[in-house]
Amino acid sequence: MENKTKPFGCIGIVGLGLIGGSLGLDLQSLGWNVHGLVHRETTLKRAKARRLAQVVSTDAKILADCDLVIIALPLENLLRPSAELINALPESAVITDVGSVKEPVLNLWKQLHPKFVASHPMAGTNNSGVESGQLGLFRQRAWVTTPDNETDPKALEMIHQLATALESHWITANAKKHDQAVALISHLPVLISAALLRTIGKEHDKNIHELAKLLASSGFSDTTRVGGGNPELGTAMAANNTSSVLQSLSSYRESLDLIEEAILSKNWQLLNAELEQTKTIRSSFLKKKTD
Amino acid sequence: MENKTKPFGCIGIVGLGLIGGSLGLDLQSLGWNVHGLVHRETTLKRAKARRLAQVVSTDAKILADCDLVIIALPLENLLRPSAELINALPESAVITDVGSVKEPVLNLWKQLHPKFVASHPMAGTNNSGVESGQLGLFRQRAWVTTPDNETDPKALEMIHQLATALESHWITANAKKHDQAVALISHLPVLISAALLRTIGKEHDKNIHELAKLLASSGFSDTTRVGGGNPELGTAMAANNTSSVLQSLSSYRESLDLIEEAILSKNWQLLNAELEQTKTIRSSFLKKKTD
Numbered sequence: 143m144e145n146k147t148k149p150f151g152c153i154g155i156v157g158l159g160l161i162g163g164s165l166g167l168d169l170q171s172l173g174w175n176v177h178g179l180v181h182r183e184t185t186l187k188r189a190k191a192r193r194l195a196q197v198v199s200t201d202a203k204i205l206a207d208c209d210l211v212i213i214a215l216p217l218e219n220l221l222r223p224s225a226e227l228i229n230a231l232p233e234s235a236v237i238t239d240v241g242s243v244k245e246p247v248l249n250l251w252k253q254l255h256p257k258f259v260a261s262h263p264m265a266g267t268n269n270s271g272v273e274s275g276q277l278g279l280f281r282q283r284a285w286v287t288t289p290d291n292e293t294d295p296k297a298l299e300m301i302h303q304l305a306t307a308l309e310s311h312w313i314t315a316n317a318k319k320h321d322q323a324v325a326l327i328s329h330l331p332v333l334i335s336a337a338l339l340r341t342i343g344k345e346h347d348k349n350i351h352e353l354a355k356l357l358a359s360s361g362f363s364d365t366t367r368v369g370g371g372n373p374e375l376g377t378a379m380a381a382n383n384t385s386s387v388l389q390s391l392s393s394y395r396e397s398l399d400l401i402e403e404a405i406l407s408k409n410w411q412l413l414n415a416e417l418e419q420t421k422t423i424r425s426s427f428l429k430k431k432t433d
Numbered sequence: 434m435e436n437k438t439k440p441f442g443c444i445g446i447v448g449l450g451l452i453g454g455s456l457g458l459d460l461q462s463l464g465w466n467v468h469g470l471v472h473r474e475t476t477l478k479r480a481k482a483r484r485l486a487q488v489v490s491t492d493a494k495i496l497a498d499c500d501l502v503i504i505a506l507p508l509e510n511l512l513r514p515s516a517e518l519i520n521a522l523p524e525s526a527v528i529t530d531v532g533s534v535k536e537p538v539l540n541l542w543k544q545l546h547p548k549f550v551a552s553h554p555m556a557g558t559n560n561s562g563v564e565s566g567q568l569g570l571f572r573q574r575a576w577v578t579t580p581d582n583e584t585d586p587k588a589l590e591m592i593h594q595l596a597t598a599l600e601s602h603w604i605t606a607n608a609k610k611h612d613q614a615v616a617l618i619s620h621l622p623v624l625i626s627a628a629l630l631r632t633i634g635k636e637h638d639k640n641i642h643e644l645a646k647l648l649a650s651s652g653f654s655d656t657t658r659v660g661g662g663n664p665e666l667g668t669a670m671a672a673n674n675t676s677s678v679l680q681s682l683s684s685y686r687e688s689l690d691l692i693e694e695a696i697l698s699k700n701w702q703l704l705n706a707e708l709e710q711t712k713t714i715r716s717s718f719l720k721k722k723t724d
Contacts (some may be wrong), residue, residue, distance in 0.1 A: 143496075163613035194644070204599040210549075248611075254456075258695075264648055265650075266650075266652075275622050278587050283650070284647060284648055290491070295636070298667070299474040303563055305685070306552070311647075313644075313647055313648075315644050318646060319638070319640050319644055320648075322638070323641045323644035323645040323648055324648060325634060326555035326632065326633050326636060326641070327645045327650075327653045328628065328648070328650075328652055328653070328654070329631060330452075330611045330632065331652050331653060331656040331672070332652070332723075333656075333689075333692055333693075333696075334625055334628075334629055334656070334689070334691060335656055336707065337685060337688040337689040337709075338621065338622060338623075338688075338694075339711035339714045339715055340626055340688040340707065340710070341681065341685045341687075341688045342617050342618060342709055342714065342718070343687070343710065343711070345684075347613070349606075349607070350609050350613045350614045351618070352609050352716075353604075353606050353610055353611060353614035354614040354617050355717070355718050356575060356604055357555055357557055357575055357577065357604075357614055357615060357618055357619070358519060358718045358719070359618075359619075360557075361548070361557075361658075361659045362618045362619070362620050362718065363617075363719060364655040364656070364658045365625070365655070365656055365658070366588045366623040366715050367652075367655045367656070367715075368652045368656055369708075369711050369715070370711055370712045370715025371712065371715070372712075373705050373708035373709045373712055375692055375707075377701050377708060380701070380704055381699070381704075383668050384696060384699070387696060388693070388697065389498055390632065391689075391693050392697070393632045393635070394628060394629065394632045396632075397628040397629075397631040397632045398625070398628040398637070400628075400631070401624055401628055401631075402447065402679070402682050405624075405671050405674055405675060405679060405682070406679065407533050408675070410610065410668050410671075412558045412588075413451070413667070414664050414665065414667075414671075416631065417627055417636065417660075417664035417667045417668060418623050418664045420631055420634070420661055420683075421662065421663075423630045423633065423661070424658075424660070424661025426646070427633070427646050427649045427653065428649070428654060
């Protein structure tokens with residue numbers, strides 16, 4: 143790290159989808175040399191056309207000179223890396239990922255590479271794929287890392303510098319607690335929102351179904367956004383954070399029971415008190431956003 | 434109706450909150466004479482200052498000359514109208530409401546007034562109260578009426594003209610089917626969203642709770658918007674559409690069971706297929722919005 147403003151000689155990005163592509167654009171705009179590794183020829187063409195990296199290739203050898211490699215693959219691929227990818231990662235480089243679940247990623251990757259740091263940049267849009275990368279995606283968003291006591295402190299510091307350069311908020315957390323927290327605020331919403339869509343979709347009375355379609359407005363649209371999102375991503379979250387997701391679903395069921403019970407017993411005072419409380423909870427969760 | 438562009442000599446609006454206040458602004462901008470009846474002196478001052486009607490009063494006598502009276506009270510008050518209000522409604526006027534539940538409203542009000550037409554303009558924001566009325570709230574939104582075979586056809590036609598003047602989409606439906614449809618796309622979302630907030634709020638592990646707060650982003654924000662909204666409105670919906678709400682909750686529980694079962698049995702193919710389907714359902718519900 144001879145140059146303070148350019149700590150990394152060459153940064154490798156594996157996968158140029160929403161997260162990888164956005165990183166490629168940001169890092170180039172910061173003056174860094176980005177090498178992007180992609181799987182398919184068609185992706186390679188589009189990534190080159192969109193200038194997501196200075197060098198784009200389907201050959202993992204382009205990672206050879208990199209000081210830092212960011213693995214921006216879908217969770218399923220991150221957890222089942224090819225031998226070719228593993229062998230292409232320089233021993234001296236710092237390796238990080240962008241997966242939304244951290245415990246299984248950390249457990250696997252710390253065995254695969256001595257300088258692995260588990261990352262979860264909390265940035266997403268409804269888009270995915272090589273056309274979706276955009277500048278500034280990580281600005282003012284959380285960049286969570288989940289180091290354990292075996293994580294190389296210098297490697298962690300390099301990721302800290304990366305997150306800072308991207309203007310992200312730096313957060314470190316225990317991997318298991320991270321997975322439980324994202325189960326609550328990210329994975330559970332997908333499932334309960336999907337269950338809502340399923341309920342509306344299976345309404346068998348044609349008149350009601352058509353009327354529901356006509357009357358659906360912003361409340362429907364907002365509440366169902368994540369449940370009508372990327373199916374592979376939703377499945378991968380549940381498949382790789384299963385115990386935390388099941389725990390949050392079980393806790394959710396208790397809350398739903400309580401609300402249903404209040405309605406069944408026509409205890410409107412209790413229902414109103416619960417809704418007063420949920421209003422307060424939401425405010426407290428969103429308040430810090432503007433702090 | 435001597436003047437085609439001004440079918441109503443004077444329009445009374447009872448309650449100048451979000452819906453009533455917005456109606457007052459729109460109807461005045463269309464050149465009509467609006468009389469607003471409010472309950473409190475403080476509301477009267479603000480309604481006058483905001484010019485929500487040409488005449489604002491706490492005295493129901495101002496409705497005496499109106500050809501049309503729109504009762505824009507909260508559902509609870511609409512279903513428990515004061516004797517003073519009932520007595521002040523001109524026998525010859527057409528009366529309508531703006532309540533989000535229609536069967537109990539229609540059943541009550543058709544006994545109270547011979548020219549009652551049950552309406553549900555589907556417009557809402559997160560705001561309420563005398564400060565929240567705004568121009569153009571009903572434009573391109575659904576205006577549902579739920580006439581039955583006792584509804585006066587001329588009265589219905591007057592409401593049709595009103596909705597058309599406000600540039601709303603005119604929809605007529607059976608009151609019971611309307612209530613079942615809004616239970617699915619409006620009331621159920623509030624409850625399942627509130628249950629999500631409750632689940633997150635009751636997380637007892639302080640680290641997870643704090644981390645969830647830090648990491649909550651747009652997915653959390655969208656999915657919880659309606660569950661963190663107006664508690665009185667949510668309670669009133671459940672209290673006045675109880676059977677449809679309970680039916681939709683029961684159907685929702687089946688959907689949640691199926692999703693949980695897929696995760697418990699690690700049937701990722703099934704979960705993925707379900708999420709593919711919910712994505713399709715959402716698209717089909719939102720497509721008509723831009724048609």
